[in-house]
Every structure is written in C-alpha cells, then in structure tokens.
Amino acid sequence: MKSGSVRGGKFGIISVLIIGMLFSCAKDEEGTVNTVSSNGEVFERDTLSVSEINSRIDVIRQAKGEFNWSDATNQMIWSAIVHSENVVTIGYQGDLSGATNKGTSEDQEIKTRLKKMVLTSEMKGIASKKAEEDKLFLGENDTIKFIDVFIHNRETFVNLLKENNIRYIEPSNYAYEIEQKNIMKSASSIYESGCGAAAETLTAGDYTVVAPNAKVPWNFYIHNIPQAWEYSTGAGVTIAVVDTGIADQQSLMGSDFNNGLSQGRTVEKYSTYVDSFWPWATTVTSPNDACGHGTTMNAVAAAPRNNKGFPVGVAYNANLISYKASSGVYIGFYQASRGVEKAFMKLADNNKVKIISMSMGTEGIIPQTKIRDAIKYAYSKNKLIFSAAGTSVQVINNFYGVIFPATMDEVVAVTGIQEGAEFKRCDNCHSGKEVDFTVVMQRTGTKKTVPVLGSVNNTEEYVGGSSVATATMAGVAALVWSKNPTWTRQQVLDKLQRSASLYPSKDAQFGYGNVDVLKAVQ
Structure with a gap:
C-alpha cells in the first residue's frame, strides 16, 4: 500500500493555493462580474475549452x-462542468468519521439546505418548475455524503463555493480526451478497451493438465500455486469482483x-450499472457480461477445477460474488462511476466478503x-482490496504511471511482468511507486x-x-486467508509481503515483487 493522495478540508475542489479563501466580487475591463479570492485570484468568467482543461x-x-x-482552479472545474453535460x-x-452511522441529523440538515439552494438558483426564470425539479437531482449517498445534480447556472457554482x-x-x-495526444483515435475506444470474447486455441506448452481434467496455466507454476493447493484451495473465503459482470453463456461460472x-461453494451475480x-x-x-472482461477476471480468481478440460482459477474452492459496475474497463462517464461507487458500498456492508478485486480504473487522469x-x-469494513496498476497501449503506458484507484493507500496495487530473471513489465502494463505486487x-x-x-x-x-495480475492476487489472498481463517486483513497482507521475492525491500516500480504462494500458505 502507499501514501494517500486526498486532502481533507472544507473546500476539496479548490487548489491548495486557495483553500480556505473568502470570496468577493470585482469587475473586469468589460464590466463582467468575476469571483475573486482574498489572495487576488480571479475566477474568470471565460469558459476554457476541453483542450485547455486537459493541458492544465x-x-x-x-x-x-x-x-x-x-x-484545479475554480475556472477549470466550472469549465469541465460545462463540457460534461x-x-x-x-x-x-x-469529514467522514461518522460514515458508518448513515448520516446524522446535522448531515441531513446540510444536505437539505444544499439541495434547496441549488433548486432555488437553478429554477430562476423557469416557469414549469416541477417538471424541471424532477430532472435536477440525479442521486445521493447519505453514508459517504454526496449529492449528484445538474448545475447550469454559474451563480449556483459560485454560491456553493x-x-x-x-x-x-x-x-x-x-x-x-486522451486522443488529443494522438494516442487513440476516439475516446470511446478507451472505455471499450479490454472487451471482446476472443475464443482461442491454447498452445500445449502454455498449460498443464491436472486431475480430474483441468488446465493449469503456465504462470501458476512460477508462483507455486499448484503446490500451494496441497495446503489451501480457498474454501470458506468469499472473493468479490467489481467489473463488467459474468456472461450468462458461461455455465462454468454459473x-x-x-x-x-x-x-460446497456459491457464486452470486449482481449489477449496479445503469x-x-x-x-x-x-x-x-x-x-x-456483454464485454467479456468481467467473466475472465472472475474466472482467473475462482474458475472451477473439474473434468471439463478448461483453465482452473487460483482459488477454485472460494465463494464468488460478481458485481457488474460498468459496460467497459475504464471508469469514465457518470453511470460507470456511480456503478462502481454503489458496488463498493454494497460489498462493504456484506459481512461474507473478505476480498474485493477490481481490474478497472480511470486511466489515472x-x-x-x-x-x-x-x-x-469498504476498507473501514476490513475488506482487503486489490486494484490494477493499469493496462493500455504502450504509448499511454509511457505517458502515465499507476492509475486510480490503485494509487490509493487503502488499495493493494498489482501489475503484470514478463517471465525471466529480471523484472520487466508486460508490454501493456503500468508500473510505479504505488505498485505492491507483481504477477508473471x-x-x-x-x-x-x-x-x-x-x-x-x-x-x-x-x-x-495488470487486470489478470490483479485477479490472480485476489485468488492468492483467498488461499492464504482460507488457510488462516482467524487472521486479520493486515496479517494476510503481511504474509503476502514476507512471501514475495523482493521483501523486505520495496522496488520503486515493482513493489515487493512476485509472491511465492507455497511459502505464503505454509
């Protein structure tokens, strides 16, 4: 895990240079009213273009x-609001110290006042107020204390500040818009990346057949996973995967x-995605799962070991809960971000779940x-959370390091590397100081x-x-926790670290390295 990147305070939206400022008004040369902070920074009325926002x-x-x-400055934030519906x-x-109590009466009073203020400001000059009011508020969460709204008037934003x-x-x-850097032709391809059911014929040297007739992937042996199965198969542990769901057509995951x-295990399938x-x-x-990505991630973690002749999952006796939170791998637009938020909230309150794996991210930006x-x-409810460090085309790989949410202190970041004695990231994998573990x-x-x-x-x-690397580590954690059912999250994480190839050192790009799973379960 790594240092957190979120700052507290009343005005989380305002640059560190202007936190805590008081607002007044002044006129520019043309007589247009601008918002001005006490340190003299002007909240310009001009709306930045998308390219200007991205450059900043x-x-x-x-x-x-x-x-x-x-x-960001207030001008950047307002401009981004204008350019995003x-x-x-x-x-x-x-603060969220009282998050577990679902909101105090004071919280409710604050929320009600904010909604009333937004409503009053946004409804100015609108005749059919009821019709518009019904469309104004999109959603809310009393536990982590936010409301989603439409804001069209600059005055509303200024009042909120x-x-x-x-x-x-x-x-x-x-x-x-990553395509402005000539990295991709369209933004849509970013969010669809990783999708597609691509049935392939496996090369014989890439797997080993074990009883009763299951295929063990080649990389499992590098991490001593089959040897670890003599001690643990994940029984009694529930892994949750937040992704694009599980395909109805795959009976082995149904x-x-x-x-x-x-x-003696179960699979549960849910959706929070609109x-x-x-x-x-x-x-x-x-x-x-219409994408395919979620099905394969769930399978990597917990696909069954049977006589059907297909690849087995790491923790083949673990329980599994799948949440469809998006239609694609990248969390970009509103419905996907809301789907992920809702999935984590539900899993946080599910006492059966010990491990959460998410091989999706925001491309880090x-x-x-x-x-x-x-x-x-979810972390406050003692969940062990794994997230992908990032996978993308090579030029983005060089352009950006570890992606959110793998950058968070509460998340175990995982990336993929190539086989061999030296640590070399896979062609499309991200690396960086936030990485905790690697998987070949x-x-x-x-x-x-x-x-x-x-x-x-x-x-x-x-x-x-890094997607498959993350799901693999979630399965490995289930093996360790199954072997030691009374352990805490921290004890499991400590054991994984002590069983890794670079421990006690932590590499600036590859964390503690590859986990020897046999060592981790002994």
Whole structure:
C-alpha cells in the first residue's frame, strides 16, 4: 500500500493555493462580474475549452504525480462542468468519521439546505418548475455524503463555493480526451478497451493438465500455486469482483460453478450499472457480461477445477460474488462511476466478503472522490482490496504511471511482468511507486499471456495485463486467508509481503515483487 493522495478540508475542489479563501466580487475591463479570492485570484468568467482543461490537467499531473479536482482552479472545474453535460457531484460535511452511522441529523440538515439552494438558483426564470425539479437531482449517498445534480447556472457554482460544509464539487461526467495526444483515435475506444470474447486455441506448452481434467496455466507454476493447493484451495473465503459482470453463456461460472473438485461453494451475480448514456436514467441492467472482461477476471480468481478440460482459477474452492459496475474497463462517464461507487458500498456492508478485486480504473487522469470515499468505506469494513496498476497501449503506458484507484493507500496495487530473471513489465502494463505486487503473466519469447476460461461455453482464451495480475492476487489472498481463517486483513497482507521475492525491500516500480504462494500458505 502507499501514501494517500486526498486532502481533507472544507473546500476539496479548490487548489491548495486557495483553500480556505473568502470570496468577493470585482469587475473586469468589460464590466463582467468575476469571483475573486482574498489572495487576488480571479475566477474568470471565460469558459476554457476541453483542450485547455486537459493541458492544465497535464501540468498538474506532471508536477504532483496524480491529478485531483482539488488541485484545479475554480475556472477549470466550472469549465469541465460545462463540457460534461453539467453533471456535478457535491460532497458535503468536513469529514467522514461518522460514515458508518448513515448520516446524522446535522448531515441531513446540510444536505437539505444544499439541495434547496441549488433548486432555488437553478429554477430562476423557469416557469414549469416541477417538471424541471424532477430532472435536477440525479442521486445521493447519505453514508459517504454526496449529492449528484445538474448545475447550469454559474451563480449556483459560485454560491456553493461559499458554503462552509462542502468537501468538494466535481464534474461527474468529464472524460479526459486522451486522443488529443494522438494516442487513440476516439475516446470511446478507451472505455471499450479490454472487451471482446476472443475464443482461442491454447498452445500445449502454455498449460498443464491436472486431475480430474483441468488446465493449469503456465504462470501458476512460477508462483507455486499448484503446490500451494496441497495446503489451501480457498474454501470458506468469499472473493468479490467489481467489473463488467459474468456472461450468462458461461455455465462454468454459473450452474457448473460448484462442480468436480470445486465443492460446497456459491457464486452470486449482481449489477449496479445503469446502461445508459443519460445521467438521469435509473434502470439497472442485468448482471450479464456483454464485454467479456468481467467473466475472465472472475474466472482467473475462482474458475472451477473439474473434468471439463478448461483453465482452473487460483482459488477454485472460494465463494464468488460478481458485481457488474460498468459496460467497459475504464471508469469514465457518470453511470460507470456511480456503478462502481454503489458496488463498493454494497460489498462493504456484506459481512461474507473478505476480498474485493477490481481490474478497472480511470486511466489515472481524473480520480473521482465519490469512488475514493466508497473504497475507503469498504476498507473501514476490513475488506482487503486489490486494484490494477493499469493496462493500455504502450504509448499511454509511457505517458502515465499507476492509475486510480490503485494509487490509493487503502488499495493493494498489482501489475503484470514478463517471465525471466529480471523484472520487466508486460508490454501493456503500468508500473510505479504505488505498485505492491507483481504477477508473471507474459511469456518472453511468444508474448503469450495467461490461459483463461472464456466468456462463452466451451471456449478459452489468453488474457494479460495488470487486470489478470490483479485477479490472480485476489485468488492468492483467498488461499492464504482460507488457510488462516482467524487472521486479520493486515496479517494476510503481511504474509503476502514476507512471501514475495523482493521483501523486505520495496522496488520503486515493482513493489515487493512476485509472491511465492507455497511459502505464503505454509
């Protein structure tokens, strides 16, 4: 784990240079009213273009290692709101120390006052107020204390900046346009990256067949996972995977999940994702995985060991809970971020869950505080949380390091490396100081990755990147916890660290290195 990157305080949205400022007004040369801070910084009325916003994000990110809206000026934040369908998240109260009590009466009073203020400001000049009011408020969470709203009037934003009980105001639907750097042709390809059911024929040298007729991926032996199965198979531990769901077409992750040597366990499938571009849509989609990524991640962690002839998961006797939180791998737009937040909140309150694995991220550019707070809430409930350090095309790999939420102190960050004596990240994997563990998942010669159960019945495929590395580590943690059921989260994490190849040192790019799973369960 690593140092946290969130700052507290009343005004989480304001640059560290202007936190705590008081606001007044002044006129520019043309007589237009600007908001001015006590230190003289002007909240310009001019709206920045998307390219201007992104350029300023780059400057901040390069200076601090990670961009947060708390580092942005008010002009940047307002401009981003304008360019993202005016969807805004308002986090209220100064701290979340009382998060477990679902909100005090004081919290409710603050929320009610903020909603009334937004309503009054936004409804000015609108005749059919009831119709518009119904569309104004999108959602809220009384535990981690935020409300999602539409804000069209600059005056509303200015008034919110003056409030004493606001932690942050953030654009909820702003997507950093990576294509401006000639990295990708379209933003949509970023969010769809990692999807696609690609059935493949496995090369014989990439797996070993074990009883009763299951395929063990080549990289399992490098980490001594099959040897560790003599001591633990994950029984009694529940792994939760937050991703794109599990495909209905894959019976081995459904009706045949409890099969063969995988006995006495359960799989549960849920969804928190609203599959709509429209922020006001509320109908949650089915848990079915139309992307394919979630199915393979669930399979890496806990696919059954039986006589069907397909790749086995790391913890083949663990229970599994799958949450569909997005339709793609990257958390960018409003419905996906809300889906992730809701999934973590539900898993936090599920006493059966010990481990949460999420192989999705934001591409690291724009962390969202409501996701951060939901993860912190899950962490407060003693969940061991694994997240992918990042997987993308090589040029983005060089452009950006570890992605959010793997940058969080509460999260165990995992990345993939190539086989061999030297530590060399896989072709599309990110690395950095936040990484805690590595998993070997790419062959040096053939560049083949890891054999995995496919998202369609009777199929298998190769999957790589930090995604599969993360799901693998979640399974490994389940093996350790199953062997030591009375252990705390910290004891499990300590054992993983002590069993890693670089311990007690921590490398600046690869953390503690590869875990020897046999050592971890002995």
